[in-house]
Amino acid sequence: xxxLQRAIEEITHQSITFPEKAFxxxxxxxxxxxxxxxxxxxxxxxxxxxxxxxxxxxxxxxxLLAQFQDRGFFPKIIKFVSMPEDELDYLIGDCxxxxxxxxxxxxxxxxxxLLKKTARDDAIGEFVRAAVLDVMCQLYLDGIIKESEWKxxxxxxxxxxxxxxxxxxxxxxxxxxxxFADMLPEIRYLLDHGLMDESVMGKYDSCVDxxxxxxxxxxxxxxxxxxxxxxxxxxxxxxxxxSEASEKSRKDFEKMLRAMKxxxxxxAVIKKxxxxxxxxCGSGKKYKFCCLNxxxxxxxxxxxxxxxxxxxxxxxxxxxxRIEGRIYLEDFYDPLSIEIDxxxxxxxxxxxxPIWERDEKAEEQRAKKYxxxxxxxxxxxxxxxxxxxxxxxxxxxxxxxxxxxxxxxxLRLLQNVHEREIYQEVRKWYKAYSAK
Numbered sequence: 071x072x073x074l075q076r077a078i079e080e081i082t083h084q085s086i087t088f089p090e091k092a093f094x095x096x097x098x099x100x101x102x103x104x105x106x107x108x109x110x111x112x113x114x115x116x117x118x119x120x121x122x123x124x125x126x127x128x129x130x131x132x133x134l135l136a137q138f139q140d141r142g143f144f145p146k147i148i149k150f151v152s153m154p155e156d157e158l159d160y161l162i163g164d165c166x167x168x169x170x171x172x173x174x175x176x177x178x179x180x181x182x183x184l185l186k187k188t189a190r191d192d193a194i195g196e197f198v199r200a201a202v203l204d205v206m207c208q209l210y211l212d213g214i215i216k217e218s219e220w221k222x223x224x225x226x227x228x229x230x231x232x233x234x235x236x237x238x239x240x241x242x243x244x245x246x247x248x249x250f251a252d253m254l255p256e257i258r259y260l261l262d263h264g265l266m267d268e269s270v271m272g273k274y275d276s277c278v279d280x281x282x283x284x285x286x287x288x289x290x291x292x293x294x295x296x297x298x299x300x301x302x303x304x305x306x307x308x309x310x311x312x313s314e315a316s317e318k319s320r321k322d323f324e325k326m327l328r329a330m331k332x333x334x335x336x337x338a339v340i341k342k343x344x345x346x347x348x349x350x351c352g353s354g355k356k357y358k359f360c361c362l363n364x365x366x367x368x369x370x371x372x373x374x375x376x377x378x379x380x381x382x383x384x385x386x387x388x389x390x391x392r393i394e395g396r397i398y399l400e401d402f403y404d405p406l407s408i409e410i411d412x413x414x415x416x417x418x419x420x421x422x423x424p425i426w427e428r429d430e431k432a433e434e435q436r437a438k439k440y441x442x443x444x445x446x447x448x449x450x451x452x453x454x455x456x457x458x459x460x461x462x463x464x465x466x467x468x469x470x471x472x473x474x475x476x477x478x479x480x481l482r483l484l485q486n487v488h489e490r491e492i493y494q495e496v497r498k499w500y501k502a503y504s505a506k
Contacts, residue, residue, distance in 0.1 A: 080092040088301065088302040175292070221250060279470075
């Protein structure tokens with residue numbers, strides 16, 4: 071038995087410690103090793119859940135074939151991952167959600183139709199289909215799949231969906247990740263038909279934020295795989311650093327919690343504006359000749375400009391500087407729509423902070439004031455432009471929040487004896503324009 075055969079033998083069955091030396095030998099003998107690795111996957115595909123206990127070679131083989139970028143074996147890998155979900159889980163377990171997309175991407179042989187067929191096959195496990203979807207998205211980002219083809223596939227995936235699955239969450243995420251703002255109606259469709267899990271992607275407002283957020287753009291699939299680096303720290307192997315990692319995780323959580331509390335409690339810094347300072351409105355005039363003696367903005371009665379700016383930090387960028395190739399809210403919505411949307415955002419977007427330290431009454435008062443201001447501006451626009459219904463208004467102007475969502479929330483907040491008149495005003499208006 072030669073050195074490579076001994077290495078293959080060493081990784082054939084499950085071990086407590088990671089077989090570091092065996093992996094190095096296999097890496098060194100790439101061409102000869104591929105036939106052994108392929109055979110192990112085919113063996114597992116044939117035996118499936120009848121495979122002997124502790125057999126592990128096929129599991130390692132998938133990562134090693136990805137490292138070697140064995141594109142000739144891609145159809146067989148697709149066949150392997152297309153087996154019934156319970157059988158695949160028995161054979162490779164967490165690999166389905168922690169590595170499969172990198173394996174598929176690094177063995178992909180150029181057969182787009184095979185990818186599409188696999189992603190569309192609802193008999194295949196939803197996490198496998200989602201991994202295939204990630205591969206397709208990465209190929210689009212690489213310039214291999216055309217935008218029109220990718221959008222068409224995503225739209226078909228959305229409207230063909232019959233019930234909720236993680237695959238729908240994955241499709242929604244990738245629409246946002248690709249910044250396809252013209253596909254926001256597809257996100258809305260998934261949410262309205264219960265095809266998305268809000269605990270995964272958040273509500274529609276969070277999806278809009280993600281659509282215009284470029285800070286977290288990164289590769290979906292690794293351009294190369296190092297099997298040993300990927301696997302050696304998996305929980306299946308004995309690791310003396312486990313307690314240290316646990317302690318580090320605990321400290322990281324405590325650090326995050328302290329930062330959250332600081333952000334929630336820290337008041338915004340209010341910078342005093344001198345009479346001769348440039349006016350903060352951006353007019354270019356001195357403050358004394360511009361906004362110093364202007365009537366106080368109605369928004370300032372709710373929160374200071376500095377406090378508003380603090381809570382708008384995650385709102386899509388609306389400044390003057392632009393980066394080529396990116397999309398911005400102003401590309402799709404007019405200034406008044408954005409102004410009203412910001413007011414709604416301040417009133418409705420969840421603000422970070424420990425739940426047990428929240429003042430719910432104060433939050434409701436703030437939300438009510440912001441929503442009423444938004445209602446006034448919305449009503450003025452509808453009357454001025456003679457818009458026939460709230461549905462028409464939503465289609466033209468709504469961004470993060472639709473009237474059918476935020477107006478009922480305003481009515482709920484107005485339900486007390488002291489605001490009965492305002493409640494009746496809003497209720498009558500809402501009923502009139504919802505009926506059209």
